[in-house]
Amino acid sequence: MKKTYGNNQPLSNATMFAQANGAIDLQTGGIVPPIQPSTTYARNTDYQPISDNHIYGRDHNDLLRLGEEILTKAEHGEDGILFPSGMAAIAATIRSVASGGRILLQSGIYWGTTKWVREFCTRRAIELKEVDSSDSDLLNRSIADFKPDLVFTETPSNPWLKVVDINAAARACTKVGAILVVDSTAATPVLTNPLDLGADIVMHSATKAINGHSDVLAGFLAVGDSTLPIWQAIKTDRQDAGALLGTFEAWLLIRGMRTLPLRMERMSATALKIARFLENHDRVSEVFYPGLENNSGHALARSQMVGGFGSLLSFLVDGDGAMALEVCGRLELFQRATSLGGVESLVEHRHSIEGDATGVPPSLIRLSIGIENADELIADLVQGLSA
Numbered sequence: 456m457k458k459t460y461g462n463n464q465p466l467s468n469a470t471m472f473a474q475a476n477g478a479i480d481l482q483t484g485g486i487v488p489p490i491q492p493s494t495t496y497a498r499n500t501d502y503q504p505i506s507d508n509h510i511y512g513r514d515h516n517d518l519l520r521l522g523e524e525i526l527t528k529a530e531h532g533e534d535g536i537l538f539p540s541g542m543a544a545i546a547a548t549i550r551s552v553a554s555g556g557r558i559l560l561q562s563g564i565y566w567g568t569t570k571w572v573r574e575f576c577t578r579r580a581i582e583l584k585e586v587d588s589s590d591s592d593l594l595n596r597s598i599a600d601f602k603p604d605l606v607f608t609e610t611p612s613n614p615w616l617k618v619v620d621i622n623a624a625a626r627a628c629t630k631v632g633a634i635l636v637v638d639s640t641a642a643t644p645v646l647t648n649p650l651d652l653g654a655d656i657v658m659h660s661a662t663k664a665i666n667g668h669s670d671v672l673a674g675f676l677a678v679g680d681s682t683l684p685i686w687q688a689i690k691t692d693r694q695d696a697g698a699l700l701g702t703f704e705a706w707l708l709i710r711g712m713r714t715l716p717l718r719m720e721r722m723s724a725t726a727l728k729i730a731r732f733l734e735n736h737d738r739v740s741e742v743f744y745p746g747l748e749n750n751s752g753h754a755l756a757r758s759q760m761v762g763g764f765g766s767l768l769s770f771l772v773d774g775d776g777a778m779a780l781e782v783c784g785r786l787e788l789f790q791r792a793t794s795l796g797g798v799e800s801l802v803e804h805r806h807s808i809e810g811d812a813t814g815v816p817p818s819l820i821r822l823s824i825g826i827e828n829a830d831e832l833i834a835d836l837v838q839g840l841s842a
């Protein structure tokens with residue numbers, strides 16, 4: 456499996472993703488890179504690896520490397536690694552902070568991250584501070600005062616769609632020597648490149664739009680400077696602790712990624728259309744989507760997101776939790792399921808999952824917009840909201 460053209464040639468995301476960065480099966484000419492399921496590789500009579508440096512599956516898997524190479528290129532990184540889930544990527548990052556260290560975490564982000572980081576910091580005696588990182592002044596002050604080792608942000612955030620000024624956060628981190636990690640899952644490498652804005656590490660749950668077909672769990676990290684000690688620690692942790700994506704998952708991921716730019720274009724356009732529809736609906740009291748002109752993060756989103764604002768949005772029904780659940784229950788095209796970024800639209804009532812502890816109101820409904828016909832999705836929302 457080799458490239459048909461050089462890595463130095465700058466290609467647009469559309470071409471690079473569609474052609475899997477030029478990978479083909481050189482043995483047969485198959486234009487799809489093959490799956491190599493072997494966990495171990497044979498040696499010759501001189502006890503040398505038969506094929507350049509292939510020894511054991513945990514260390515050598517060409518498909519995994521190809522997936523990493525495509526995503527690293529898309530993020531303009533120097534190095535990138537895949538994990539078996541987004542949480543495995545987050546855990547490897549957070550685990551690099553030693554006991555007695557400090558982590559500054561964005562409040563109101565994906566609940567799975569918050570829950571795991573809180574528990575981990577308690578166990579490891581790491582000091583944890585949670586702030587609303589979409590408030591740039593507050594974030595700057597918190598970084599300057601708290602002097603964290605690592606700052607973890609998520610933009611746009613899930614489920615509030617808050618936008619964090621990555622460049623301002625990066626400048627504040629540089630002053631105190633903190634590492635800035637950005638969970639860019641909702642933006643994908645197609646809409647935002649946090650490393651270009653000064654982030655040290657960008658993280659993705661590739662389970663979401665990167666794969667896009669709701670059939671693979673995967674996580675990804677990329678770094679702008681691969682000599683950073685934290686990167687070496689994360690890579691060693693991933694490799695030695697064995698948190699590797701399986702070869703079949705890597706193959707599915709690479710297949711799914713071929714259409715990522717196309718899907719993001721369509722999903723972002725439809726999400727904006729739906730956000731505008733909801734904004735004008737008399738049974739909706741508020742819509743959270745950075746693409747809306749009156750959203751507090753809109754100007755910032757315009758400056759750091761290119762080509763759209765993503766597929767995720769939330770809104771508050773004008774009523775209580777029972778009303779929100781009734782709306783969810785009436786929807787016919789939107790699947791009632793968790794997750795986001797797939798080709799099929801999903802609706803989720805986060806309060807049913809998170810309860811009262813996290814501040815997500817019972818009237819909040821989160822939508823993940825897929826690639827279906829926009830008018831049909833809107834018609835479904837019309838009938839759903841007519842309850």
Ligand code: PLP
Pocket residue numbers: 540541542543565567568609613638640641659660661662663672673674794
């Ligand atoms: N980050 C965000 C923003 C998410 O929404 C999720 C999952 O929903 C994760 C991270 C965790 O990713 P995974 O489910 O692939 O472990």
